[in-house]
Amino acid sequence: MIKTLLEGFFLGISTGSLCLMTCSPIYLPYIMTSDRKLSKSLLAIGEISLGRFVSYLSFGALAGFAGANINAMNRNLFGAIANILLSIYLVLTVVRTHQSEKKCAVPRLAGITRSGLLLGILTGINFCPAFLIALSEAVNLGGVVAGILLFGGFFIGTTLYLIPLAFASLLTQIKKMKSIARILSLIVAAWFIGKGAIGIYEHFQPQENPGGRMIDVIAPKNKIAVISSDVHLPYFKSLSDSVASRIFRDVPVFLQDQELPDSLFVLNYMFLVDDTILLNKALEKKDHILIEPDYDIRFMLDWLQKYTFRTEENFSWEFNTREHEH
Numbered sequence: 001m002i003k004t005l006l007e008g009f010f011l012g013i014s015t016g017s018l019c020l021m022t023c024s025p026i027y028l029p030y031i032m033t034s035d036r037k038l039s040k041s042l043l044a045i046g047e048i049s050l051g052r053f054v055s056y057l058s059f060g061a062l063a064g065f066a067g068a069n070i071n072a073m074n075r076n077l078f079g080a081i082a083n084i085l086l087s088i089y090l091v092l093t094v095v096r097t098h099q100s101e102k103k104c105a106v107p108r109l110a111g112i113t114r115s116g117l118l119l120g121i122l123t124g125i126n127f128c129p130a131f132l133i134a135l136s137e138a139v140n141l142g143g144v145v146a147g148i149l150l151f152g153g154f155f156i157g158t159t160l161y162l163i164p165l166a167f168a169s170l171l172t173q174i175k176k177m178k179s180i181a182r183i184l185s186l187i188v189a190a191w192f193i194g195k196g197a198i199g200i201y202e203h204f205q206p207q208e209n210p211g212g213r214m215i216d217v218i219a220p221k222n223k224i225a226v227i228s229s230d231v232h233l234p235y236f237k238s239l240s241d242s243v244a245s246r247i248f249r250d251v252p253v254f255l256q257d258q259e260l261p262d263s264l265f266v267l268n269y270m271f272l273v274d275d276t277i278l279l280n281k282a283l284e285k286k287d288h289i290l291i292e293p294d295y296d297i298r299f300m301l302d303w304l305q306k307y308t309f310r311t312e313e314n315f316s317w318e319f320n321t322r323e324h325e326h
Contacts, residue, residue: 004150013160027123029181030044080198094189223268226273240252287314287315287316289319
């Protein structure tokens with residue numbers, strides 16, 4: 001448990017600069033749109049961080065539970081909606097601070113921006129590069145607790161980069177700085193609403209198929225079989241168990257001299273094959289991956305789980321310690 005927490009912390013430390021680059025254009029205008037003492041700015045950062053903490057733990061649990069079931073298209077749609085909500089929040093912040101400065105009544109809806117908690121939640125579910133790296137690691141670890149611990153450590157590591165942003169409140173002492181900050185908020189809001197609208201539009205567009213077919217090797221309920229030589233059977237049985245735990249179905253193991261059931265070919269199984277075996281013509285025409293015995297199983301499956309392949313004919317790949325060849 002401590003190892004997973006530390007792994008998340010150091011991941012946050014190493015990618016925190018990416019978080020700073022992504023979130024600074026959002027947090028700085030928010031902090032600078034109204035007069036705040038340093039103590040209140042630190043409190044605002046704390047509220048934002050609490051919102052991020054809620055989002056991170058929620059997504060950590062989801063990623064750890066769902067594992068390979070996380071759908072990239074749905075993730076992109078969710079991120080697009082979050083971008084639009086973030087834009088609305090920034091616009092409401094500008095309305096609230098402008099009305100407050102003029103001593104006018106603040107619309108009830110705009111009042112939700114008084115606390116940075118919601119802002120933290122919305123930015124916490126924004127799929128920035130650092131967040132996607134952490135999400136990928138949580139998927140690979142598997143398990144709700146592991147995902148929560150990884151994102152908990154990730155939150156601590158990235159939050160260290162946000163604390164200095166509180167000192168931006170000192171800039172509000174410069175004349176017209178608040179007005180500039182509001183303009184920047186509107187620009188950022190326009191950017192995110194455009195980004196969100198494009199994301200939603202692309203999600204509902206018919207997916208073009210330039211030819212061939214798409215293959216996700218390690219996906220839930222895929223049909224996969226393993227073929228091993230007698231000598232390397234222990235390794236390929238271990239490989240079978242590891243794959244089965246990720247696709248949630250049995251992965252049969254066959255020896256090289258064993259006759260394969262016709263159903264494997266009719267149902268278009270993917271074959272994971274000991275690369276010391278000479279492939280027959282029937283297997284050469286089917287989707288297959290040649291694997292060098294004792295190749296790092298976790299690394300191989302993690303890699304396959306991250307990528308989707310397009311092929312016009314049968315799919316073939318090779319894992320060995322020398323190189324990856326298509």
